[in-house]
Amino acid sequence: MTPRPKPLPRSFYLDSPEIVARNLLGKLITRTLNGERLTGRITEIEAYLGLNDPASHSFIGKTARNAVLFGPPGFSYVYFIYGMHYCLNFSCGPAGEPDGVLIRSLQPVEGLATMARLRGLSGPINPKLLCSGPGRLCQAMGITLAENNLDVTRAKSPLCVLDDGFRPASIKATPRIGISKAVDLPLRFVATLD
DNA sequence: AAGCGGATCGTCT
DNA sequence: GACGATCCGCTTG
Numbered sequence: 311m312t313p314r315p316k317p318l319p320r321s322f323y324l325d326s327p328e329i330v331a332r333n334l335l336g337k338l339i340t341r342t343l344n345g346e347r348l349t350g351r352i353t354e355i356e357a358y359l360g361l362n363d364p365a366s367h368s369f370i371g372k373t374a375r376n377a378v379l380f381g382p383p384g385f386s387y388v389y390f391i392y393g394m395h396y397c398l399n400f401s402c403g404p405a406g407e408p409d410g411v412l413i414r415s416l417q418p419v420e421g422l423a424t425m426a427r428l429r430g431l432s433g434p435i436n437p438k439l440l441c442s443g444p445g446r447l448c449q450a451m452g453i454t455l456a457e458n459n460l461d462v463t464r465a466k467s468p469l470c471v472l473d474d475g476f477r478p479a480s481i482k483a484t485p486r487i488g489i490s491k492a493v494d495l496p497l498r499f500v501a502t503l504d
Numbered sequence: 505a506a507g508c509g510g511a512t513c514g515t516c517t
Numbered sequence: 518g519a520c521g522a523t524c525c526g527c528t529t530g
Contacts, residue, residue: 356522365522370516373516374516375515390514391514391521391522391523392520393511395523412522414522444523455514487522487523
């Protein structure tokens with residue numbers, strides 16, 4: 311029997327990004343948009359190791375864009391890339407340590423019809439095409455720069471991460487996608503749900 | 505089935 | 518003024 315979904319506390323995000331990333335697999339992200347709840351379960355995530363990681367946005371030091379990563383853990387870091395897409399991250403590690411995790415894929419749970427509409431898809435819904443990919447999941451959940459720097463530990467936040475007791479069947483680690491530095495580190499984590 | 509390039513703009517040099 | 522933690526559609530084989 312699955313407990314009622316409960317927001318993950320700030321302490322959850324205090325660990326190293328590798329640990330936080332692994333532990334976030336199988337957790338729920340709920341986006342409240344115009345009074346409707348859009349929910350997905352995290353199936354793919356990457357860890358970015360801040361000042362120690364040339365692939366991290368924070369590697370170059372603090373700027374206006376990456377400032378959230380330098381703040382306390384458990385906040386959303388949203389950025390715009392390639393002139394087309396938004397990507398969703400969560401800050402982790404203690405304040406001052408600019409680590410983060412990039413959400414790469416969700417299994418849609420709630421609000422599939424709205425997700426399909428936001429994605430511009432028509433016809434029969436293929437759940438696989440809704441939230442698989444960092445740009446896609448932001449489009450499906452209506453996440454833009456307006457959703458940067460939200461506290462995802464608060465139940466009433468428009469963006470919140472919940473634990474419903476689900477645990478992934480298995481987890482594998484692979485190199486990260488789409489980066490040009492530190493390409494070999496196994497910091498991408500993919501869950502098998504079941 | 506896999507590879508190419510276009511779209512499109514915020515962010516930093 | 519260049520480029521990117523991407524996606525999609527069109528091409529080719």
